[in-house]
Amino acid sequence: MPAPRVAAILIGRNEGPRLVAALAALPPDVAPVIYVDSGSTDGSVAAARAAGARVVALDMTRPFTAARARNEGFAALAPDRPDYVQFIDGDCTLVPGWIETATAFLDAHPAAAVACGRRRERFPEASVWNRLCDAEWDTPVGRATACGGDALMRTAAFAAAGGYNPGLIAGEEPELCVRLRAAGWEIWRLDAEMTLHDAAMTRFRQWWKRTRRAGHAFAEGAAIHGRPPERHFVTETRRAVIWGAALPLAALAGAVMSPWALLLLLLYPVQILRLAPRMGLTRATFLTLGKLPEAVGVAEYWFGRLSGRRAGLIEYK
CATH class of the missing domain: 3.90.550.10 (Spore Coat Polysaccharide Biosynthesis Protein SpsA; Chain A)
Incomplete structure (x- = not known):
């Protein structure tokens, strides 16, 4: 044989x-x-x-x-x-x-x-x-x-x-x-x-944790191979930071000065409607909202790296 x-x-x-x-x-x-x-x-x-x-x-x-x-x-x-x-x-x-x-x-x-x-x-x-x-x-x-x-x-x-x-x-x-x-x-x-x-x-919490883990992976991957020409996960990390952290924080901080700043949050439904024709409304919605847990994962990676604490597993089931 x-x-x-x-x-x-x-x-x-x-x-x-x-x-x-x-x-x-x-x-x-x-x-x-x-x-x-x-x-x-x-x-x-x-x-x-x-x-x-x-x-x-x-x-x-x-x-x-x-x-x-x-x-x-x-x-x-x-x-x-x-x-x-x-x-x-x-x-x-x-x-x-x-x-x-x-x-x-x-x-x-x-x-x-x-x-x-x-x-x-x-x-x-x-x-x-x-x-x-x-x-x-x-x-x-x-x-x-x-x-x-x-x-x-x-x-x-x-x-x-x-x-x-x-x-x-x-x-x-x-x-x-x-x-x-x-x-x-x-x-x-x-x-x-x-x-x-x-x-x-079967639960929203599972999806959140899985997406949060993806954000952690994006941040760590970009830290390892983010330099040109590869720029591994750089775009994904940037999107998570902009849509999942910078935009909501800017809207909330601006609302202290003027409630009109909350209109920035309308960019989320605009983004969903922009993506929906290509991937369907449900997927476009969760892809956009998923930037929030992704941003949490990015923050967790950098907090762990700067504090010298190794991140544990992020398991969703």
């Missing part, structure tokens, strides 16, 4: 039935399967072992990040690493045929380090928050600047880049892609179904 060409690394904590489904959806010729657990108490470790996965239990006395979990999973592949590794979150399941499609693409494109496809929300009808996630993942097909947490990667490229930055609490995938592209590698988004994701977001 030929040696397996594709390994899989799953990460999770207390994913329960979602993890069982994720493991069951892996093709039989994907090996080894590494499951990296971050302190589950719901039987995830036993379920993974029962499914034949090799389990890496993280030392939770050290700061945990998804980036660190993926790196430790990759280290567990040594010494015989397959050509490719499929990273997948424990709340996702692979779509049949994805591994074959992505592997064939990387085989035919030796300059490509990463192939990702369409990640879809499993239950978009369950909440507006789930539908927003599904729309967020509908990224353009072709050569890309970044991928998400689910992606097939060339192991040689991943190893040469040094893997994910384990200190990042969010935005680790785009940051890795910045370094891969700087080394001459390409990132590709294929026109193919890749994974089904279960966001399980």
Whole structure:
């Protein structure tokens, strides 16, 4: 039998039935399967072992990040690493045929380090928050600047880049892609179904925390790679600061002098109406209002950096 060409690394904590489904959806010729657990108490470790996965239990006395979990999973592949590794979150399941499609693409494109496809929300009808996630993942097909947490990667490229930055609490995938592209590698988004994701977001608070985490990722990414020519996340950070902090603060401060200053807040519905024809009213509304929690995340990053306090995880479920 030929040696397996594709390994899989799953990460999770207390994913329960979602993890069982994720493991069951892996093709039989994907090996080894590494499951990296971050302190589950719901039987995830036993379920993974029962499914034949090799389990890496993280030392939770050290700061945990998804980036660190993926790196430790990759280290567990040594010494015989397959050509490719499929990273997948424990709340996702692979779509049949994805591994074959992505592997064939990387085989035919030796300059490509990463192939990702369409990640879809499993239950978009369950909440507006789930539908927003599904729309967020509908990224353009072709050569890309970044991928998400689910992606097939060339192991040689991943190893040469040094893997994910384990200190990042969010935005680790785009940051890795910045370094891969700087080394001459390409990132590709294929026109193919890749994974089904279960966001399980049913409350406004979950959306707020997830969007706040995005703001933190924007600020940290811009701090690391914000210089030209990359200017990584600089635009996203600027928009969060302007729309989420500068504008409302200017309106409130100006209202002390004149109530007419509150008219500045009308720029929000104007922005929503400007975006609505392109992306729909619901998405335009939450994209605009999302600048408020994004600005909070930006402020949290800079407060932590200036005070010397490392930010903890921002988890929404």
